[in-house]
Amino acid sequence: MVRTVTLSLLALLVPMLFAAQPANAAVGLHVSGTKIVEGNGSTFIMRGVSHAHAWYADKLNSAMAGIKSYGSNAVRVVLSGGRWGTNSASDVANVIAQCKANKMICVLEDHDTTGYGEDGAAYTLDQAANYWVGLKSVLAGQEDYVVINIGNEPIGNTNPGSWTSATTGAITKLRNAGLQHLIMVDAPNWGQDWTNTMRSNAATVFAADPQRNTVFSVHMYGVYDTAxxxxxxxxxxxxxxxxxxxxxFGFNHSDGNPDEDTIMATAVSRGIGYLGWSWSGNGGGVEYLDMVTGFNTASLTSWGDRIFNGANGIKATAKQAAIFGGGTGGDTTPPSTPGTPSAANITSSGATLSWSASTDTGGSGLAGYDVYRRQGTTDTLLAQTATNSTTLTGLTAATQYQVFVRARDGAGNLSGNSALATFTTTTGGGNGNGGCSATVTAQSQWSGGYVAEVKVTNTGTAAVSGWTVTFTLPSGHAVTGSWNATVTSSGQTVTAKNVSYNGSLGPNASTNFGFQASRPGGNTQVPATATCSAS
Structure with a gap:
């Protein structure tokens, strides 16, 4: 009951306190009421993820480009002032330059403070403040682009009440040193504030900042498992x-199962920012929080697909900062949709794609194209290119690829998706220069069966004298007839070999065979892919 009365009074008094303050002398990113705004007054809502730069400095350039490619307008960068080595001034300057090159707001955080009071290796917030003051030479003048997150999860669960004075002291030290940036402060209780220490004392901390330019950060993991x-x-x-x-925040954690759907939906509906954890490189049992596998931008995990592509995700809700041309008064017109890509020079590990170029009328000009593979409901980035063609490498042999292209302009606006195109990589063949592909297409369907056609194409540079196609039937399906091929079945695996009159195919030549199959009533599946080998 006492807590309820205290919070009710706080809700009444804090707006009065804010109203009594002079208008914030805007220097770049700053607080306006409950919002973050840019120097020109445009509201900026963070939508991004964290990158563990302190441990993976060699991944910086690729990580920044990858995070941006999925639509992020901000990136939170892990730094260390000594606990894990020291990210020097020159290194931090390069981090800022990479953020700006990829048109993302840079949230720089000192990870040294994580779990202070419980973890004996953790630094104090005062030590973190000293680190930031030592970086003043590269931070000054970057107020439009940089947020200083003083210390990650700066108090554990031991003595969380010390958070107020420690945070106030750190802010004061930064301001006395002349740093004018938007400051972000993390909550105690390992960032989760389950004791409501930050929530109850944030007004005091805010008032202690002479610039009234502090934003509060809560980390939502297992404590936040209900709406x-x-x-x-x-x-x-x-x-x-x-x-x-x-x-x-994450979609799972060792301390419980956070409700990521409500976290994202609430952030969108209330107009506040979110920063997911994290791009890649997690260890210690939380590897499931990687958004891409092994820092490979083209290999989204289920968590990465959720936060970037899902409902209330980054792609659907992020708006590029006005300082980069994506805010109020900037270019918000997306490029036109590219043409359907066509595949040529298909091999067992690559293919060349080309498509009709997009146009951009928003004024920023085309920046390039992103090429994606679609597998079911998952889209995976395969390549980025500045022109309307690209050569894919590192593909899997004898595998069907469905691909589409999206254009992006200089302001970060994205076009619609092109139509899907399908091609199948070769197996390499047995004649040194031969290979083939096979594509399955349903011709007619009814409740208990269907007819399918398979197109076989010689994708090599020499003629082939025979071919073999293999595909897997869905459970419960069975071949009941075929033509233009000798078809045998072993369980759900079906093998089709050429007959006497259609085995010889010159380069780029094609032939067809077909089959009829039964399936359980009401089932609408058909075989989706097939592999082909040539002789």
Whole structure:
């Protein structure tokens, strides 16, 4: 009951406190009420992820490009001031340059403070403040592009009440040193603030910042496993007139199962930022939080697909900062949709794609194209190119690929997806220069069966004298007839070999065979892919 009265009074008094303050002398990114705005007054809502630069400095360039390719407008970069070595001023300057080159706002965080009070190796917030002051030479002048996240999860579960004075002291040290940036402060309790220490004392911390330019960051993991806990925390902060972001969250965690759907939906509906954890390189049992596998941009995990492509995800809700041309008054017109890609020079490990170029009328000009593979409901980035053609490499032999292309302009606007194109990589063949592909197409269907045609194409540079196609029938299906091929079955695996009159194929020549199959009533599946070998 006492807590309820205290929070109710806080909700009434904080807006009055804010109203009594002079207008913020805007220097780049700054707080305006519960919002973050840019120097020109455009609202900026963070949509991005974290990258563990302190441990994977060699991945910086590829990580930045990859994170941006999925639509992020911000990236939170892990730094260390000594606990894991020291990211030097020149290194941090390069990080900022990469953020700007990829048109993302740079949230720089010092990870040294993680779990202070419980982890004996953790640094204090005062030590973190000293690190930032030591970087003043590369931070000054970057207020439009950089947010200083003073210390990651700076207090564990031991003595979380010390958070208020420690955070106030660190902010004061930064301001006394002349750093004017938007400051982000993480909550105690390993960032999750389950004791509501930050929520109850944020007004005091905010008032201690002479620039009134501090945003509060809560990390939502296992503590936030219900919609009521998520919306309750966000609503309390906004009712009190306090700026808030969800500075970290995941779809699962060792301390429980956070409700990522509500986290993302609430952030979108309340107009606050979120930063997911994390791009790649997780260890210690939380490898499932990787968004891409092995820092490979083209290999999205289920978590990566969820946060980038899912409902209320980054692609659908991120708006590029105005400083880069994507905000109010900037270019918001997407390029036209590219033409359907066509495949040529198909081998067992690659193919050359080309398509009709997009046009851009928004003024920023075309920046390039992203080529994706579609597998079911998952889209995976295969390549990025500045022109309307590209050569794919590293593909899997005897595998069908469905691909589409999306254009992007200089302001980060994305076109619609091109129509899907399908090709199948070769097996390499047995004659040194031969190979073949096979594509299955349903010709007619009814409740208990279907007729399918298979197109076989010589994709090599020499003639072939025979071919063999293999495909797998869905469970419960059975071949009941075939033509233009000798077809045998072993369980659900079907093998089709040429007959006497259609085995010889010159380069790029094609032939067809067909089959009829039964299936359980109401089942609408047909074989999706086939592999081909030539002799």
């Amino acid at each position: 009521a806990e998520i919306t309750g925390y966000v609503d309390a902060s906004q009712s009190a007139g306090l700026p808030l972001v969800i500075g970290e």
